[in-house]
Amino acid sequence: xxxxxxxxxxxFRHYDLAVPxxxxxxxxxxxxxxxxxxTLPVMxxxxxxxxxxxxxxxxxxxxxxxxxxxAIGQLLGSQLLGENVQEVLVEECLAIGQEHYAAAxxxxxxxxxxxxxxxxxxxxxxxxxxxxxxxxxxxxxxxxDGLREEQARQLAKRAGFTDDETESIAAVLLQLYDAxxxxxxxxxxxxxxxxxxxxxxxxxxxxxxxxxxxxxxxxLQFSPRIGSRTLTxxxxxxxxVNAEDYRGVAGKIYLDLEGDIGVLxxxxxxxxxxxxxxxSYGGRPANYTEYSGNPTAEKVKKLAQVVLSKPGxxxxxxxxxxxxxxxxxxxxxxxxxxxxDTKPDYPIVVRRAGPGAKEAYAMLxxxxxxxxxxIHIFDEYTxxxxxxxxxxxxxxxxxxKRTIKGVRA
Amino acid sequence: MSILVDKxxxxxxxxxxxxxxxxxxxxxxxxxxxxxCGVTPGKGGQEVEGVPVYNTVKxxxxxxxxxxxVIYVPPSAAKNAAIEAMENGIRLVNVITETVPIHDTAQMxxxxxxxxxxxxxxxxxxxxxxxxxxxxxxGGEGFKPGRIGIISKxxxxxxxxxxxxxxxxxxxxxxxxxxxxxxxxxTFADILRLFExxxxxxxxxxxxxxxxxxxxxxxxxxxxxxxxxxxxxFISGKFASSLPNVSLGHAGAIIExxxxxxxxxxxxxxxxxxxxxxxxxxxxxxxxxxxxx
Numbered sequence: 001x002x003x004x005x006x007x008x009x010x011x012f013r014h015y016d017l018a019v020p021x022x023x024x025x026x027x028x029x030x031x032x033x034x035x036x037x038x039t040l041p042v043m044x045x046x047x048x049x050x051x052x053x054x055x056x057x058x059x060x061x062x063x064x065x066x067x068x069x070x071a072i073g074q075l076l077g078s079q080l081l082g083e084n085v086q087e088v089l090v091e092e093c094l095a096i097g098q099e100h101y102a103a104a105x106x107x108x109x110x111x112x113x114x115x116x117x118x119x120x121x122x123x124x125x126x127x128x129x130x131x132x133x134x135x136x137x138x139x140x141x142x143x144x145d146g147l148r149e150e151q152a153r154q155l156a157k158r159a160g161f162t163d164d165e166t167e168s169i170a171a172v173l174l175q176l177y178d179a180x181x182x183x184x185x186x187x188x189x190x191x192x193x194x195x196x197x198x199x200x201x202x203x204x205x206x207x208x209x210x211x212x213x214x215x216x217x218x219x220l221q222f223s224p225r226i227g228s229r230t231l232t233x234x235x236x237x238x239x240x241v242n243a244e245d246y247r248g249v250a251g252k253i254y255l256d257l258e259g260d261i262g263v264l265x266x267x268x269x270x271x272x273x274x275x276x277x278x279x280s281y282g283g284r285p286a287n288y289t290e291y292s293g294n295p296t297a298e299k300v301k302k303l304a305q306v307v308l309s310k311p312g313x314x315x316x317x318x319x320x321x322x323x324x325x326x327x328x329x330x331x332x333x334x335x336x337x338x339x340x341d342t343k344p345d346y347p348i349v350v351r352r353a354g355p356g357a358k359e360a361y362a363m364l365x366x367x368x369x370x371x372x373x374x375i376h377i378f379d380e381y382t383x384x385x386x387x388x389x390x391x392x393x394x395x396x397x398x399x400x401k402r403t404i405k406g407v408r409a
Numbered sequence: 410m411s412i413l414v415d416k417x418x419x420x421x422x423x424x425x426x427x428x429x430x431x432x433x434x435x436x437x438x439x440x441x442x443x444x445x446c447g448v449t450p451g452k453g454g455q456e457v458e459g460v461p462v463y464n465t466v467k468x469x470x471x472x473x474x475x476x477x478x479v480i481y482v483p484p485s486a487a488k489n490a491a492i493e494a495m496e497n498g499i500r501l502v503n504v505i506t507e508t509v510p511i512h513d514t515a516q517m518x519x520x521x522x523x524x525x526x527x528x529x530x531x532x533x534x535x536x537x538x539x540x541x542x543x544x545x546x547x548g549g550e551g552f553k554p555g556r557i558g559i560i561s562k563x564x565x566x567x568x569x570x571x572x573x574x575x576x577x578x579x580x581x582x583x584x585x586x587x588x589x590x591x592x593x594x595x596t597f598a599d600i601l602r603l604f605e606x607x608x609x610x611x612x613x614x615x616x617x618x619x620x621x622x623x624x625x626x627x628x629x630x631x632x633x634x635x636x637x638x639x640x641x642x643f644i645s646g647k648f649a650s651s652l653p654n655v656s657l658g659h660a661g662a663i664i665e666x667x668x669x670x671x672x673x674x675x676x677x678x679x680x681x682x683x684x685x686x687x688x689x690x691x692x693x694x695x696x697x698x699x700x701x702x
Contacts, residue, residue: 106511108621111518111592143515144523184510186591213484214510269563269589272618273689275648280688288648292565321565322572324534324549325432354549380551380572383690 001210004047006089007222008206011188014220015179017172018202022091031072035065038090044071045089050081051207058085061093094202099192101125101136102173104180113141113180115152115173117159121192135160147177165195172201184214232256234306238289241302248295248326250303259284261395262307264300264335266320266352267292270384274319277388283395286310294326300334308342314402315395316348319387322380323354332360336367343371347394351387353380411538411583412558412603412610413501413529414477418542421475421499422447423466423482423490425457429505430481433546434458440543446473448490466490470497477501479535479545487531488513495526504530504594505545514592521594528594534564534586539571547586555580557696558604560597561616562589562623566645570616570692577693582610589618597627601636612639612696615683619646619671628677639699641684641692646671 003011009019024047025034035042046058053059058080062068072088079085101121107114118136120128129136137159141147152170161169172193180188189207196202210222224231231239238254261278263285265271271290278285287307291300308316318335320326332352339348350364361377368375376394378387420437424430425447435458437444444460446469453464463469466478478494480487480502487506494502504517509531521528529536535545540554547564551572557579561567564586571581585600587593597615604610613636617624624644630636675685684695 106515106591108591108623109626111515113512113515143512143519145519181512184512186511211511213508214512216485217510267563267565269561269616269618269645270565270569272649273563273566273569273643273645276645277688279648285648321569322549322551323565324546324568325436381576383573384569385688385690 001212001222001225002049003206003208003210003222004049004087005045005206006047006087008188008208009203011179011183011185011208011220012190012203012206015175015182017175017179017190018200019206020091020094020202020204022089025072025076025088025090026086028073028076031069034090035068038068039092040065040068041093042068043091043093044068044075045091046075046078046080046085047087047089048080048083048085050083053081056081094194094204095197096194097197097199098195099204100169100195101191102176102193103187103189103191104177104185105187105189107138107140110140113143113177115139115141115147115155115177117155117169117173119160125191141177146181147174149174168201183208183220184211184218185209186211226255234287234309238303238306241299241306245296245299248291248293248299250291250295250299251289251306254289254306255287256310257285257287259286260312260314261391262286262310262313262316263288264304264307264316264318265290266323266326266331270321271319274317274384274388277385278317278391281389281392283388283392286313291331292326295331297330297334297337300331301337302334304335304338305341308338308344313344314346314399315391316344316346317388317391318348318350318352319384320352321384323352326354327356328352328354329356329359329363332363336363339373340367340371343373345374346398347391348373348375349378349387349391349394350375351378351382351384411541412600412607413536413583413585414538414542414544416441416538416541417443418477418544419443419445419473419475420544421445421466421469421473421478421494422460423449423478423480423494425449425460425462425481426452426455427481429546431457433479433481433505434460436546436548437543440548442542442544445475466493466497466499470499475499477503477544479503479505480530481505484508484510488517491517491528492520495520495524500526502526502528502594503533503536503544504528504588505533505535506530507532509590511590511592514590518592518594529585530588530594532588532590532593534567536586537581537584539581539584545586547584551575552584553580555582556609556611557581558607558610558613559584559616560600560604560613561586562618563616563645566616566689569689570614570643573690573693574614574696577697579693579696582607591621593623596623598623598630598635601627601630601640605636605638610638612641612700614692614696615640615642617642617644617674619644619649619674620669622669624674625677628674628681628683631681631683639684639696640682641686641695641699642678643686643689643692644671644674644678645689
């Protein structure tokens with residue numbers, strides 16, 4: 001989960017990294033109050049996830065209170081690089097001497113934590129790395145030992161810092177690595193790391209990605225989100241379904257998407273392959289979600305209710321690999337219960353196999369007959385990807401028919 | 410022959426008294442796997458499916474000298490469980506636990522590196538040699554003995570992939586699920602190295618996913634001559650690429666240098682002579698074609 005700049009800076013401050021004095025404005029009614037706490041001139045910074053917001057006008061230097069008021073007012077609630085600006089960070093203006101770059105991350109080739117340091121920082125670090133690979137210095141860190149002081153000093157020297165600068169840079173690297181480990185970050189990046197004219201090192205920006213798997217032990221908590229947006233009602237409902245019942249997984253991941261084919265997929269890798277195939281054949285999923293690990297019928301029913309609650313569906317795909325131990329009859333029972341409540345007239349394609357599959361096929365067959373559901377049943381001899389094509393063909397035919405009838409065209 | 414494990418491999422289960430651990434122990438025993446001992450702190454003296462349970466790895470190892478440990482403990486305990494196994498001389502640890510914090514995985518891997526141990530996982534579904542032994546959760550119908558090796562980031566898709574081949578008349582030598590986490594103990598390249606040496610494997614199938622650089626690293630390994638048998642790969646993630654974008658930041662770009670995308674992986678693998686399936690079920694035809702030559 002990626003954090004916004006001001007949240008990342010909360011972490012930095014907690015681990016003694018210097019950040020500019022600042023305040024977050026979320027409501028235009030609070031602008032005047034916020035500005036009273038700041039010393040002019042100020043930097044006004046839109047809090048979005050996208051990079052290069054400066055070039056898009058999301059970062060402005062304001063010399064007077066009225067300038068700042070106007071800038072904040074314009075930015076709050078505006079659309080910037082595809083995101084809605086919900087917060088604006090107002091910060092003191094630093095007298096910049098030099099801009100450096102420092103980050104802690106994981107390297108998948110060495111499979112170790114890594115520190116990256118460059119004397120030259122700022123917006124163009126990626127380009128700079130391409131033209132000056134010898135100036136962007138990396139150090140692999142033994143995760144058991146952590147970053148040692150001597151290593152941090154060595155790294156600073158290798159990056160071209162003078163003896164005078166080495167101590168302060170090494171201190172920042174140690175604090176950054178400390179924050180990276182203790183807050184279970186996947187990435188903690190300071191760009192630029194500002195050396196002020198009076199010689200202090202201050203984090204000008206913060207890019208932090210947290211490891212969601214370590215949320216249970218993180219000393220600082222942040223609100224959950226998907227990418228750059230907060231969770232939708234259905235996403236929250238699905239997560240709740242999962243959290244309320246410890247047996248198996250159902251709805252731990254749920255994403256609302258733009259299409260109109262409801263998806264109930266089973267198995268992490270299988271579900272992603274299934275979604276790939278659906279999209280490859282031109283299908284448009286209404287959601288992505290996944291259940292696995294032998295959840296109860298009740299839990300699957302609740303997740304199915306969430307999926308089926310989306311307005312305007314034109315198909316439903318119940319798909320998974322050949323299960324090792326997840327009971328197909330039990331999980332399918334939950335889905336049938338939800339379908340009976342909804343009684344949709346759109347096509348439903350089921351591709352499931354594994355323990356209890358024969359019983360599940362019989363149950364689906366009976367439900368289809370009794371409640372007039374358009375269910376198409378496939379076993380392991382039809383691959384996941386083939387069933388995607390079948391789903392897409394039926395969905396297209398259904399939509400064509402619906403258009404002719406003039407119903408919800 | 411097979412890689413990593415064979416029918417004589419003896420197995421310890423850490424977390425054997427938990428729901429998953431106990432069920433898998435039964436499944437493994439039913440398959441003929443030699444599960445010799447289990448560990449759950451505080452449950453020493455009990456039995457699971459007739460397998461003795463110990464409080465510590467030390468006691469279990471002292472009594473039974475298992476070859477491999479398979480880990481079914483909760484995520485917050487996985488690191489210590491893996492390290493405890495390696496500390497007591499276990500050289501191969503298969504971590505099934507999912508959602509292990511990445512910093513914990515980094516520590517496990519650091520420990521393994523220092524002590525010359527091998528980790529498969531985390532988030533592995535296990536290792537299967539059809540007809541010989543199964544370690545972990547991967548198994549059941551769909552697999553049969555044969556000469557195709559499978560390396561998969563996904564557990565369910567290893568089974569799905571094997572089923573495609575079984576239906577087409579190709580059995581499997583060993584199926585290794587390496588897990589899809591950012592940091593993993595054994596990569597595609599690590600396992601390809603073992604398959605290269607295995608006389609009973611004619612060709613290998615890779616099931617990859619977007620993210621990380623393990624597919625690109627495998628391509629590099631193949632290109633350098635590390636693996637010389639036919640390889641076919643499927644890289645999932647067309648859909649995932651369309652998800653709400655979470656950028657890895659500049660550091661991500663610097664470390665991965667533009668790698669990690671589906672396109673980058675497919676290009677690297679193609680350049681290394683690997684056959685690419687656009688849709689998953691095409692893998693069979695690709696391997697079939699290559700073996701007929």
